[in-house]
Amino acid sequence: MSGQLLTSRWAVRFLVLLVVVSACAWLGWWQWDRARVEIVRSPPEGVAPLLDVHRPGQVVPEEQIGRRVIVKGSFDSAREVTVVDRQQAGRLGVWVVTAFLPSGSNGAALPVVRGWLPQGEAIPAAPDGQQRIVGWLESTEPDALRERGRGPLPTGQVELISSAELLSLWQPPLFQGFVIQQLPEPEPPLVGVESPALSVTAVVNWQNAAYGVQWWLFGIFAIFWFVRMIRVDREDQAAMVDGSNKVSLDTPDATGEIDTREVGE
Amino acid sequence: MTEGASQDKAVESALMRFRIMAWTTGIGLLLLCLNMYLRYVQDVTTVLDVVPRIHGFVYMLYLVTVFDLSFRLKWPLSKGVLVCLAGTIPFLSFVAEHRIARETHADLTAS
Structure with missing residues (x-):
């Protein structure tokens, strides 16, 4: 039961990550594309x-x-x-x-x-x-x-x-x-x-190029955040198995999100 | 006990980094709005034209400080994301900074 809950929670998070990363990649590409002019003749x-x-x-x-x-x-x-x-x-x-x-x-x-x-x-x-x-x-x-x-x-x-x-x-x-x-x-x-x-590709708009790079950085950052979340979750679960520092770290969530540690219990 | 104290200290400095970046981002965002107004409404070019190019990177640093603080304080994901988004709305980053600082200080003194 709790395992299923955990899995579905991570599935949702993973989907959100995919959406965010795709959006960043696409927006970055779009800006990058706007920054260049390609002439083929x-x-x-x-x-x-x-x-x-x-x-x-x-x-x-x-x-x-x-x-x-x-x-x-x-x-x-x-x-x-x-x-x-x-x-x-x-x-x-x-x-x-x-x-x-x-x-x-x-x-x-x-x-x-x-x-x-x-x-x-x-x-x-x-x-x-x-x-x-x-x-x-x-x-x-x-x-x-x-x-x-x-x-x-x-x-x-x-x-x-x-x-x-x-x-x-x-x-x-x-x-x-x-x-x-x-x-x-x-x-x-x-x-x-x-x-x-006969074919020239030139960056002509550095502002758009900078925006493109920024979007890609946001995408990478989202991945980084996700990986960190997984690691913290693993550590917490390991700590829970140990039985040490169990409840003391759990603070009630103001936003109503259930912490994975609580789900585990 | 000493471990707790040093942890508190680490949280304090993470909070300070977040506060500095929240202010920088907030001011940058206001400059960005001013730049957009001058550029697209008044159609004049000013030194503020550099703001759009660098603001994204400033915001990136802001995200890193939010990220750092959110893991130290074990925020739920939604809270971290909301604080990140607060950095994109004029004036809201100041509000968020104020609330987070007050809340964290309260937690630190309580523990």
């Missing part, structure tokens, strides 16, 4: 003329993101920004983004990432005259990548390549996508931006 092989795959006033088709494109035209060095906090080979620097006017696009400006520049270096001027550029086509960077709580940046600096933000700085018309220049190779001190990986 598989653009077609080969180099396409830019205007064949992306035109002003249109979004970059998803399957063309990361596609290598070729574009002819000229830089408009009056319209230039630097994108802050860009890492390359473990070093912090900026991307230099200059407006490029492709021939045949009726004056629409295409943001071109000319290269990566180590922090603090002076920006070299964009080349004059007709250029032929081969690079990777990218879509405007999502606002979700913005660091929350960052103050306004000095003029000429941006946090990410957002077509909406560039529109207000550069005036329309503007391409929605942008190109990361691969060829011709940028001249020093500019460094060619590394080719974008």
Whole structure:
């Protein structure tokens, strides 16, 4: 009888533990998932003329993101920004983004990432005259990548390549996508931006990541508590068998829960 | 007799740890609410933005002190869980801290 009571009590506790641990695991996973952005892409092989795959006033088709494109035209060095906090080979620097006017696009400006520049270096001027550029086509960077709580940046600096933000700085018309220049190779001190990986998983939101870890810790703590309860229960039962310190430790429960020691008797 | 005294002492210090963490958690929780108000209602960013990131870990420490105290005082599970939950409701952690401290002191002097 008492054994059955004990067993059912522990069964209930174990079920509660399972629920709590699953909830913590799930909530932690959910937060962790929110903290990351995964980008998987598989653009077609080969180099396409830019205007064949992306035109002003249109979004970059998803399957063309990361596609290598070729574009002819000229830089408009009056319209230039630097994108802050860009890492390359473990070093912090900026991307230099200059407006490029492709021939045949009726004056629409295409943001071109000319290269990566180590922090603090002076920006070299964009080349004059007709250029032929081969690079990777990218879509405007999502606002979700913005660091929350960052103050306004000095003029000429941006946090990410957002077509909406560039529109207000550069005036329309503007391409929605942008190109990361691969060829011709940028001249020093500019460094060619590394080719974008086809699958990228990055933690972009440390707050959510911290919440995720916290949920998992709560789950582990619940297990720890449960194990400790079992051990204390065992010790109590052993003490009871000894017949020592039997009743003296039992205090009446204010909350009405029956102590396992009483059940044992 | 001496064993009892040293046990009392251990309970005293466990209680003190619990009280410190209850106050820290309580204050942290109020700061968290203030941060939420500033961030989502007023839409301003302040130094309080670090609070959400660390509060969970502070609460974790609070749980550990509750855990410690609850086994020393042989609380029923439900009481331990309720005291843990009290740490998540603004102002309730202060009430819980006060009651637990009074109750434990009463028990210690009685025994």
